[in-house]
Amino acid sequence: MTSIKMSRRAALVAVGYCVAAPAILRAETTGFARRNTAMFxxxxxxxxxxxxxxxxxxxxxxxxxxxxxxxxxxxxxxxxxxxxxxxxxxxxxxxxxxxxxxxxxxxxxxxxxxxxxxxxxxxxxxxxxxxxxxxxxxxxxxxxxxxxxxxxxxxxxxxxxxxxxxxxxxxxxxxxxxxxxxxxx
Structure with a gap:
């Protein structure tokens, strides 16, 4: 079995991404920014x-x-x-x-x-x-x-x-x- 070592910094970045991912996906799927820029x-x-x-x-x-x-x-x-x-x-x-x-x-x-x-x-x-x-x-x-x-x-x-x-x-x-x-x- 291969052991994966992760630094504390990498772990914090990964946790931050997991916390932010739902908001990022929601923003991409709501289309607000897309509609706003498409009309502009x-x-x-x-x-x-x-x-x-x-x-x-x-x-x-x-x-x-x-x-x-x-x-x-x-x-x-x-x-x-x-x-x-x-x-x-x-x-x-x-x-x-x-x-x-x-x-x-x-x-x-x-x-x-x-x-x-x-x-x-x-x-x-x-x-x-x-x-x-x-x-x-x-x-x-x-x-x-x-x-x-x-x-x-x-x-x-x-x-x-x-x-x-x-x-x-x-x-x-x-x-x-x-x-x-x-x-x-």
């Missing part, structure tokens, strides 16, 4: 616009992705987003970017205060739910903005806005002109 791919939504104008953005809420095209169609980018927490808070249709602000301040809307009367105005900074940059849309109280809470990206977590990682909203902010077309689907 290059898509051509340009046919949703007559022309690209100065730039065009499609916020695909089911896929939790934002697609950007420059006016000449040469620059295409896609970003992961947070989306509204419910269908009732999701406004769909055509709008445009009316203004942009670095270091936005935040004031809760009436409907937010109705749900949570403890909410208060927040100046720019780390606790501000709008993150580092905001692009205001022609619809009142709807924005494309950053977030300091990175757990929100890829999830339904907003009160109607489209949220991006702060680094990504800074990039999008730099290339998106005021007047850019936006379609939320």
């Amino acid at each position: 791919r290059r898509q051509d939504w340009r046919d949703h616009f007559d022309t690209l104008g100065p730039a065009a953005i499609v916020a695909d809420t089911p896929a939790r992705a934002l697609h950007f095209w420059s006016g000449d169609g040469e620059d295409y980018r896609v970003y992961p987003t947070s989306v509204p927490i419910s269908d009732a808070l999701t406004k769909r249709g055509y709008t445009r970017v009316t203004r942009k602000k670095v270091g936005p301040d935040w004031t809760p809307t009436a409907s937010m205060l109705e749900r949570n009367p403890d909410l208060r105005y927040m100046p720019p900074g780390p606790g501000n739910p709008l993150g580092t940059h905001a692009m205001y849309l022609s619809w009142p109280a709807y924005l494309i903005h950053g977030t300091h809470d990175t757990r929100k990206i890829g999830r339904p977590s907003s009160d109607g806005c489209i949220g991006l990682y702060n680094e990504m909203i800074a990039e999008l902010f730099a290339i998106t002109p005021v007047g850019a077309q936006v379609r939320i689907i």
Whole structure:
């Protein structure tokens, strides 16, 4: 009979794998990551616009992705987003970017205060739910903005806005002109 010697370190690694294996297998079989990444791919939504104008953005809420095209169609980018927490808070249709602000301040809307009367105005900074940059849309109280809470990206977590990682909203902010077309689907 052959004797197998195992070091203490190898034994600990083996035990750790046995403990983690069910979670790893569950994650692979649920398809969450696969569905999330499969939907997060290059898509051509340009046919949703007559022309690209100065730039065009499609916020695909089911896929939790934002697609950007420059006016000449040469620059295409896609970003992961947070989306509204419910269908009732999701406004769909055509709008445009009316203004942009670095270091936005935040004031809760009436409907937010109705749900949570403890909410208060927040100046720019780390606790501000709008993150580092905001692009205001022609619809009142709807924005494309950053977030300091990175757990929100890829999830339904907003009160109607489209949220991006702060680094990504800074990039999008730099290339998106005021007047850019936006379609939320």
